[in-house]
Amino acid sequence: MAFDPAFLDELRARLPIASVVGRRTKLARSGRNWKACCPFHGEKTPSFYVYDDHFHCFGCGVHGDVISFVMQSEGRSFPEAVEQLAGEAGLEMPRQDPRSEARSREAQSIGDVLEAAQKHYHQALFRPEGRQALDYLRGRSLNDETIVRFGLGWAGEGRGALLSALRSSGITAGQLVQAGLMRGDESGAPRGDLFFSRVMFPIRDRRGKIISFGGRTLGDAQPKYVNGPETPLFSKRRALYNLDGARAALRDPSCDLIVVEGYMDVIALAQAGFEGAVAPLGTAMGTEQLELLWREASHPVLCLDGDAAGARAALRVAELALPLLQPERSLRFCRLDPGDDPDSLIRRDGPQAMRRILDSATPLVEELYAQMSVGVGTDSPEQRAALRKRLEAAAGLIADRDLASEYRRALLDRYFAASRRQSPRRGFSGSPSRPARPAVRRSRSEGGEESGALERLRLLTALVLSHPALLGEVEDHYGRMALPQPLDDLRDAVLDWFATLTPGCDPDAATLLAALDREGMGDTARLLVAGRAGLRQSGEQGGLFAMEPIQQWWHFYGLVNLPDFVREVERDMHAALADPALEGLPEALLGRLRALERLRRGESQDDET
Structure with a gap:
């Protein structure tokens, strides 16, 4: 029975040979390839190598592609091997007729x-x-x-x-x-x-x-x-220019798989020594072409123009790639100056200039955040919330749940870091911040405004540690605060942990502390929690500890950031009142209003701490 060559090519493309061989013998990485003890003759030292599209044993000489491996390892005929692999690949066997x-x-x-x-x-x-x-x-x-x-x-x-x-x-x-x-x-x-x-x-x-x-x-x-x-x-969407040449070059582990925009860029790169270059064929990069790239390299580099069109192309490819990502495959991005392409850059500045561009390639998560946040205002809670939802939605496109959780955490880390950079970081007495002492136990000997502000920041953190469910409401404000060490590192670890939780679950303090133990921060966290408990038992802070934890948190937050807190609450209140769809103020906003009124009335003498 004769098979259409296109059908056999599609079969080989859908079933990486390493995954098929790996079912019969244990494979180990050897550069870009795999090696194992040969399944066809007894040996103790591996001489059986699996490449991207074939295998070869340097001991007994056996070699072939994925179809011939099934034939030789399972004793099947060619049609039987094709039928078995087609079933695994989800391909319908072609019917042999005069037309085919x-x-x-x-x-x-x-x-x-x-x-x-x-x-x-x-x-x-x-x-x-x-x-x-x-x-x-x-x-x-x-x-x-x-x-x-x-x-x-x-x-x-x-x-x-x-x-x-x-x-x-x-x-x-x-x-x-x-x-x-x-x-x-x-x-x-x-x-x-x-x-x-x-x-x-x-x-x-x-x-x-x-x-x-x-x-x-x-x-x-x-x-x-x-x-x-x-x-x-x-088919344009299933081909890449110079894919054959790049595949041969990529046998060298030091070679990069580079995606550029045009034929001449590919050729100029190859002549300059960058032989792993390919280009799409007059169309935007599609999913089939991404799969072609990942068959050859786990982290291809997309080299795009530095103009607005290049930025749009980068975002489109990044979003297209998200549902296809796996822990072992992603993308990197590098950007040229506006008006430049690899061909012109190499002719003007030489191959070393191109090498510097490639060495500066950034991972997909960096490019994704940069493109999704460019031009997005973050002056108002609405703008910040919109950006955050967009980032979380992007991470949610990733099919692998563990990887999606990691992306959500990485994107939100950048989101909070950018928010903190937008406001000048101030110390506790209004001067530019300086590193705090590593000790986190409460000290009455320091005195002064700086000591009081530090105590409030410790109490804010202790409240989150004791009641991590608060993060559902305060995560954005907590993430944007300027904290000294070690509170800053502890906060990052807490937010990283919170980002891994399944939406809708009820976070508890014991699980959080166990996670902090794994990060080496459990003892620091327990000291903070114990310090807050000591204050509560001593009766300090008046009747403040009789309030709900969320009210306590907003109280201390307002004490540390009163001008900002006033502006935020008033802005959110005006926005809520202007929304005809709302029949009343949201409960979360009411809680902040109550905390603000308490601060304005001066009912708590927090300065005593």
């Missing part, structure tokens, strides 16, 4: 036509009619070795030149239409060459076979770049 056999022959025929066309285009580049194109490529600093390596060519002036050149090889106009090299009218009759007066770039699949072409005009004609149409061999 005809499609297989058609695909093979198209491949032959494309190879013949590439040979013609390449030869034309070095003939007199291709002089202008050759001068253009050399003017872009490409040497002849690079031109030959990438198979660049020239499509002549005449609209029937390609058919005239290939007719002697038995190639017909109908075949050129099927291959996407000639236009067809509504009835399918040929109407002329698709590519003319253009520099030609062969597009190859991951195995190195030509599947289409791209063409660049030398004049002012639009569009500047044209790609071939969809054919049985070619």
Whole structure:
């Protein structure tokens, strides 16, 4: 039984060979690849290696792809192995009929036509009619070795030149239409060459076979770049330019997989020594292309222009990638200066400048926060709440729950840190802050305003430690406060823990303290809790400890940040009163209003502490 090559390629793409081999023998990482003791002959020292698309044993010589591994390890015939793997990959087995056999022959025929066309285009580049194109490529600093390596060519002036050149090889106009090299009218009759007066770039699949072409005009004609149409061999969203070359280069563990915007960027990078470069084919990056990237590298680098369009592209790819993320695969981003691309940067400043750009690549979480927060105001609670909801929604797109929790925590860490940076960090007496002593036990000997403010910050933290359910209401305010050490580190650990909780659960103090023990902060937390308990038993703070914990928290928060607290409460109250959908003030806002009134009346003599 003969199978369509496209079906077999899809089968191999959906089932990474390492996952199939790993079911029969224990694999260990060896650079970008895997190694194991050979399952086909007894050995104590591993000589069986699994690469991205094949395996090879240097001991017994056995080798092959994922299909042949199933055949040899389980004694199955080729059709049986294909059927088994298709079931695992969720692919429907193709029914063998005359039409499928005809499609297989058609695909093979198209491949032959494309190879013949590439040979013609390449030869034309070095003939007199291709002089202008050759001068253009050399003017872009490409040497002849690079031109030959990438198979660049020239499509002549005449609209029937390609058919005239290939007719002697038995190639017909109908075949050129099927291959996407000639236009067809509504009835399918040929109407002329698709590519003319253009520099030609062969597009190859991951195995190195030509599947289409791209063409660049030398004049002012639009569009500047044209790609071939969809054919049985070619789909723009399932291909990347130079994927075959990048795959070969990535066998070197030090090589980066770099995604750039265009053909010339890829070629310039390869000539400069960055051979793991690929580019999408005139369309925005899609999920199929991301999967192609992750098959070759766990953390590809997207190198985008530094202008507004590059920022939009970065955000789109970041959001597209979120549902597909796994702990072992992500993305990195690097940004060029506006007006630059890898080609122009390398020609002007050399490969070392490109190396610096790549070395500065940031992880996906950094890029995501930067793009989602750019231009977003955070002056009002509404703006901050909107940004926070957007960040949490982005983290919620990640299918892996543990990874989603980590992203939520990382994004909110940046959110709180940015909020704290927006306000000048002040000390307890109004002067610029300085590191506090590491001790957290209560001291009566310090005296003064600074000691009182520090005590209030300790009590705020102790309240959160004793009643972590408070975080559901105070997390934003608590996260933006300026705290001394070690309260600052303790607060970060508490918020990290809170970010890992399932929404709607009831957090308890014992679980929080256990988590802080694992971070080495449990003793510090217990001292704070014990200090608050001592105050309560001694009767200090008057009747304050008879209040609900949330009222206590807002009271101490207001004492430390009274001007800001007044502005926040008044702003939120006016916003609530202006909302016709609300029938009354929210309970949380009422609680803050009561705390503010108590502070204004001066009913508590907190300065005694």
